[in-house]
Amino acid sequence: MxxxxxxxxxxxxxxxxxxxxxxxxxxxxxxxxxxxxxxxxxxxxxxxxxxxxxxxxxxxxxxxxxxxxxxxxxxxxxxxxxxxxxxxxxxxxxxxxxxxxxxxxxxxxxxxxxxxxxxxxxxxxxxxxxxxxxxxxxxxxxxxxxxxxxxxxxxxxxAGLTAYSALKKAMPLESDETLVLVGAGGLGLMAVQVVRELTDARVIMMDIDDEKLETVRSLTPGVETLNTSQKDAVSTIMEMTANAGANAVIDFVNNEHTAKASFGMLAKNGQMIMVGLFGGKLTFPTPVPALKNQTIRGSYTxxxxxxxxxxxxxxxxxxxxxxxxxxxxxxxxxxxxxxxxxxxxxxxxxxx
Ligand SMILES: [Zn+2]
Ligand SMILES: [Zn+2]
Structure with missing residues (x-):
């Protein structure tokens, strides 16, 4: 061998x-x-x-x-x-x-x-x-x-299993709710591939690479994409959702920039699922998840x-x-x- x-x-x-x-x-x-x-x-x-x-x-x-x-x-x-x-x-x-x-x-x-x-x-x-x-x-x-x-x-x-397990933790989501996926790498694309089997919710994939976002759109029609290289992720998602925010965010990158944005765009009763291992620290005002009834959790494989x-x-x-x-x-x-x-x-x- x-x-x-x-x-x-x-x-x-x-x-x-x-x-x-x-x-x-x-x-x-x-x-x-x-x-x-x-x-x-x-x-x-x-x-x-x-x-x-x-x-x-x-x-x-x-x-x-x-x-x-x-x-x-x-x-x-x-x-x-x-x-x-x-x-x-x-x-x-x-x-x-x-x-x-x-x-x-x-x-x-x-x-x-x-x-x-x-x-x-x-x-x-x-x-x-x-x-x-x-x-x-x-x-x-x-x-x-x-x-x-x-x-x-x-x-x-x-990659597939990690994406699937994280998606399942975000469920159930209703058709008038929004799921934001962060990072169109291997995990993100696997999530995009199967997401429609789990929910009719609005799905928005964020990345900073147009080629990867193009791949997202060709993989599952109807999944929206957002390039955040020139735009502020939080305010753009707030605009796109009429200030409601994201009902679930799955962060496949999970570095200090994406985690901060993921937390910032979270809706009332929203859930943030940390998956990526890119590393960093997250600080946030502790009353916010309490007042907004939010969940912050991790997901491993x-x-x-x-x-x-x-x-x-x-x-x-x-x-x-x-x-x-x-x-x-x-x-x-x-x-x-x-x-x-x-x-x-x-x-x-x-x-x-
Ligand atoms: Zn692996
Ligand atoms: Zn054991």
């Missing part, structure tokens, strides 16, 4: 060769056919998340150990299964749910392992998909994606149940695909640089 590994934070990834593991117990060995590159891979590679000011969270202190094979958006073919595996057999194609937990706590037992306090997420805490193979601890983390293309399906494991729901929607509905570009796995490092520059439209996917 060959794996492209992070051996030193911030240094070029390195190919290492290991003996291909033999699955034991409930483990399943998956041969990787596509692996999405996620913005959070960039944070792991660099070794930290920005908290605003000079403060950082170091991933090493959060339990990330090197060498590590990154990659948590994996589609592959089952190559071997441990003796206790049921439900899959060699040759089956599956999407890997990467947000694996301890397996025994109440969250893990109810298929919400993304909230486990002892995470073993693939590509974050254990080896992931920048590799010829990935070892999945249990077949329950494998999702059937029959009929979907590998390079389209893989990004539903993180999503549950196994939500991933299956999302894949069912994608299989059943004839939604327009989010743009995807594939690259050979060798190009992972240069790709991470382009992710950092924000140059990617849609999703970048590595193939062996």
């Amino acid at each position: 060959k794996s492209l590994q992070l051996t030193d934070f911030g240094k070029p990834l390195q190919w290492n060769e290991y003996e291909t593991p033999e699955p034991v117990g409930k483990e399943v060995l998956v041969k990787v056919s596509a692996c999405g590159v996620c913005h959070s891979d960039l944070h792991i590679w660099e070794g930290y998340y920005e908290l605003g000011g000079e403060e950082r969270i170091y991933v090493k202190e959060r339990g990330v150990n090197l060498p590590l094979t990154m990659g948590h958006e994996v589609v592959g073919v089952v190559e071997a299964a441990g003796p206790d595996v049921t439900g899959v057999k060699p040759g089956d194609k599956r999407l890997v749910y990467p947000w694996v937990g301890c397996g025994t706590c109440k969250y893990c037992r109810s298929e919400r392992p993304q909230m486990c306090s002892k995470p073993r997420s693939l590509g974050v805490y254990t080896n992931g998909g920048y590799s010829s193979h990935v070892l999945v601890p249990d077949a329950q983390y494998l999702v059937n994606i029959d009929g979907l293309r590998d390079e389209q399906a893989c990004s539903y494991a993180c 999503g549950s196994l149940v939500e991933l299956r729901e999302l894949i069912d929607i994608i299989k059943e509905k004839d939604l327009r695909p989010v743009p995807v570009k594939t690259y050979p796995m060798d190009e992972a490092a240069s790709l991470l640089d382009r992710v950092k520059d924000g140059k990617i439209i849609g999703r970048a996917v590595l193939t062996p």
Whole structure:
């Protein structure tokens, strides 16, 4: 088995060769056919998340150990299964749910392992998909994606799931209400792709890049776009909503500028959902959420149940695909640089 590994934070990834593991117990060995590159891979590679000011969270202190094979958006073919595996057999194609937990706590037992306090997420805490193979601890983390293309399906494991779970938290929204989405990167586009399956509300996507906003309009007609590079986001949304504000804002960027704007445009009884990991600090007058009955919350990835729901929607509905570009796995490092520059439209996917 060959794996492209992070051996030193911030240094070029390195190919290492290991003996291909033999699955034991409930483990399943998956041969990787596509692996999405996620913005959070960039944070792991660099070794930290920005908290605003000079403060950082170091991933090493959060339990990330090197060498590590990154990659948590994996589609592959089952190559071997441990003796206790049921439900899959060699040759089956599956999407890997990467947000694996301890397996025994109440969250893990109810298929919400993304909230486990002892995470073993693939590509974050254990080896992931920048590799010829990935070892999945249990077949329950494998999702059937029959009929979907590998390079389209893989990004539903993180970007798609994160967007879907955040959208669900914003629901219900009525047709005369407004949902603002901030940031038309991979997550934002995934949200735009499925948003009409969840609500008839008015949807406005904000970004500072016209090309990305163009992609939003072509993906789901009827979704409005707003370029905030030259305009004040809060006053423009207030104008667009006759001063009512946004009933829900999902901030896929969540840096100090976008979080401030998201809070500022929130309607009475509105909900602000913080998703992005771009980093920063938010200060606000504490009486405002109380007086306006507002909710500020976060959303991290999503549950196994939500991933299956999302894949069912994608299989059943004839939604327009989010743009995807594939690259050979060798190009992972240069790709991470382009992710950092924000140059990617849609999703970048590595193939062996
Ligand atoms: Zn991710
Ligand atoms: Zn657990």
